[in-house]
Amino acid sequence: MSKPILILGGGPAGLAAAHSLATVGQPSVIVEKEDRLGGAPILSGYAKLVPTGEWAKDAIGGMVDRVVDDSMVSVRTGTTVSRFDGEPGNFTAGLSNGDTVDAGAAILCSGFTHFDSVNKPEWGFGTFQDVVTTTQVEQMISSGQGVRCPSDGRKPQRVAILLCVGSRDRQIGREWCSKICCTVSANMAMEIREELPDCHVYIYYMDIRTFGLYETNYYWRSQEEFKVKYIKARIAEVTSDGEKLIVKGEDTLVKRPITIPFDMVVHAIGMDPNVDNKDIAATFGIDLEQHGYIDAANRYGAMGETSRPGVYVAGAATGPETIDDSIAQGHAAAMAVLSGLKAQLEKSA
Amino acid sequence: MSKPILILGGGPAGLAAAHSLATVGQPSVIVEKEDRLGGAPILSGYAKLVPTGEWAKDAIGGMVDRVVDDSMVSVRTGTTVSRFDGEPGNFTAGLSNGDTVDAGAAILCSGFTHFDSVNKPEWGFGTFQDVVTTTQVEQMISSGQGVRCPSDGRKPQRVAILLCVGSRDRQIGREWCSKICCTVSANMAMEIREELPDCHVYIYYMDIRTFGLYETNYYWRSQEEFKVKYIKARIAEVTSDGEKLIVKGEDTLVKRPITIPFDMVVHAIGMDPNVDNKDIAATFGIDLEQHGYIDAANRYGAMGETSRPGVYVAGAATGPETIDDSIAQGHAAAMAVLSGLKAQLEKSA
Numbered sequence: 036m037s038k039p040i041l042i043l044g045g046g047p048a049g050l051a052a053a054h055s056l057a058t059v060g061q062p063s064v065i066v067e068k069e070d071r072l073g074g075a076p077i078l079s080g081y082a083k084l085v086p087t088g089e090w091a092k093d094a095i096g097g098m099v100d101r102v103v104d105d106s107m108v109s110v111r112t113g114t115t116v117s118r119f120d121g122e123p124g125n126f127t128a129g130l131s132n133g134d135t136v137d138a139g140a141a142i143l144c145s146g147f148t149h150f151d152s153v154n155k156p157e158w159g160f161g162t163f164q165d166v167v168t169t170t171q172v173e174q175m176i177s178s179g180q181g182v183r184c185p186s187d188g189r190k191p192q193r194v195a196i197l198l199c200v201g202s203r204d205r206q207i208g209r210e211w212c213s214k215i216c217c218t219v220s221a222n223m224a225m226e227i228r229e230e231l232p233d234c235h236v237y238i239y240y241m242d243i244r245t246f247g248l249y250e251t252n253y254y255w256r257s258q259e260e261f262k263v264k265y266i267k268a269r270i271a272e273v274t275s276d277g278e279k280l281i282v283k284g285e286d287t288l289v290k291r292p293i294t295i296p297f298d299m300v301v302h303a304i305g306m307d308p309n310v311d312n313k314d315i316a317a318t319f320g321i322d323l324e325q326h327g328y329i330d331a332a333n334r335y336g337a338m339g340e341t342s343r344p345g346v347y348v349a350g351a352a353t354g355p356e357t358i359d360d361s362i363a364q365g366h367a368a369a370m371a372v373l374s375g376l377k378a379q380l381e382k383s384a
Numbered sequence: 385m386s387k388p389i390l391i392l393g394g395g396p397a398g399l400a401a402a403h404s405l406a407t408v409g410q411p412s413v414i415v416e417k418e419d420r421l422g423g424a425p426i427l428s429g430y431a432k433l434v435p436t437g438e439w440a441k442d443a444i445g446g447m448v449d450r451v452v453d454d455s456m457v458s459v460r461t462g463t464t465v466s467r468f469d470g471e472p473g474n475f476t477a478g479l480s481n482g483d484t485v486d487a488g489a490a491i492l493c494s495g496f497t498h499f500d501s502v503n504k505p506e507w508g509f510g511t512f513q514d515v516v517t518t519t520q521v522e523q524m525i526s527s528g529q530g531v532r533c534p535s536d537g538r539k540p541q542r543v544a545i546l547l548c549v550g551s552r553d554r555q556i557g558r559e560w561c562s563k564i565c566c567t568v569s570a571n572m573a574m575e576i577r578e579e580l581p582d583c584h585v586y587i588y589y590m591d592i593r594t595f596g597l598y599e600t601n602y603y604w605r606s607q608e609e610f611k612v613k614y615i616k617a618r619i620a621e622v623t624s625d626g627e628k629l630i631v632k633g634e635d636t637l638v639k640r641p642i643t644i645p646f647d648m649v650v651h652a653i654g655m656d657p658n659v660d661n662k663d664i665a666a667t668f669g670i671d672l673e674q675h676g677y678i679d680a681a682n683r684y685g686a687m688g689e690t691s692r693p694g695v696y697v698a699g700a701a702t703g704p705e706t707i708d709d710s711i712a713q714g715h716a717a718a719m720a721v722l723s724g725l726k727a728q729l730e731k732s733a
Contacts, residue, residue, distance in 0.1 A: 054719075054723065055719040055723075058726055059408045059722060084684070087681075089684065097684075098684060101685065211600055212595050212597075212598070242591035244593045246561050246704075247563040247703050247704045248677070248704070251560055251674070251675070255559065288637070290637075290638070290639065325600070328597070334438065335436060335443040335444065335446075335447060335707065336450065338711060338712055354596050356596070358684065359684065359687070360712065363687055363712035363716040364712045366718075366719045369715075370403075370404040370719070373408060374404075
């Protein structure tokens, strides 16, 4: 086949794209800025993934191994792309290490950046040790340590998970919904209850967005089988009485103030656009959408096209995305690349 | 390459899978029970699709044309599969017309069945002519007729769209969320306001699930640019005072009864499992999940596997699904098929 396909980012979408291409004998080069592959699920130490329940290190780790073992895929970690010139079928990428790579096309699988909870100071992160993020709880679970209060290592008896931290929040410039935090939080609540059966877990929400079959498998299951409690609330602040964390807000269904003590408060942090997106857009000559994600044309006939012919995009680089949809989009973008190259070949023949 | 791949269903997922396979030189056979390809967007006459804004007849119609024109894809419309025997790499399908097709693998892209609103009689469908479904409004728009009250053809001045009709409703055995109705309804509300600027449009909801970037592009845009009104409510019934339709319920945010007159009431109908799923499961020897959708293993490394090796699934056959995710899954399943066949070949070599 033609020149290798450049894949920017070795997370779920990029790993799927590389595997698809390799399957049909098309070489690719994954350029990953971090020092190893796997993206957020591996680098941030996620525990069991939604919706399959596989451990991240097995599920995504297996995708990493498959790609690393494949002679069709070349991997450059700790590397970025500094220029990308040419046209479809005939691009040249300049890498940060001085190397040059010829490429028939590029697929941007550059993912997202976790919201930093210090940008929501009134909800206690950075002020109180026992206010943590979903990512930290994932790490507590995946490391085998278990869910413990960072301040003193005790098992929490009452945990609050606050949804939409860094999502659906115009005050801090993040209007979008991060799509999967509701379901991930329901899953996490069940994992906490499984490890600590005496612990009460509350989820504070605006709208519960456990879409599709997640409604049964996460929302209802967490309530009925695991006794997780859901409160529709507007949260004012997280403070402390010296002993417990205090979550203050208004229950928006019964229209009255609620003040509840907890041992641990978890921020269900959202997905920001990748902090590098402006650089990526400049290097690859592509457009970003209004929030700073990579703009996907999303024509149904050609998934993952960007504003520049020959440059495609997949996964959370396009906006908040689930892992399984990112993987499906990675495969789809690989096919769009091959379809585009084939059409070009037929045209020039 | 190997024997053709059998694709059951010629909707968005099946069309994507066939195109992917054709792109890499792998023949396929689409078996479609209806007399033409395109699935729900074409057969039910959808208007502009979420999220691209393309007309269904152009977007999905283009995917149909591409597949029909491709010599790698054979199409059998008005046909069903009556038996499917053999093993991965070497299946034989018996068709309803008596033909036999050899197949290396199968991808079930058999989609869903629209909820029938007569199963929710207290909400007025079947009793009052001006209570219609989202599908009927799609057809009013796509036909060019415009949004009109069926009873007398007048332009409605007040329209209510009721979400979750046939979704999230245990009373009628439909616990799941249909995933995309919130966003489709927000889109439809904007289309109505665009055609009829004097018409007031209300959306009655339980939770607004405009996930990801749909939050900005549909939920906020519909409110701020198009003045669509959202009411969080539990609906009791839809009746008539002889002149107007009356929607009675309880506003669950202010906890008081609300009774509002409308000219037209639209049921945002959900997605039921395909009515043929029991037959499909028996024919292909695969499992259904608890609600009756086709059970997808959804291992991250091999999207779309079912309980039977060599038989894959994609799109709304697995549960309520969006069109773009169905397409991505169709591409992904095609790749899983090729990857599986390749692994088998290497094993036997």
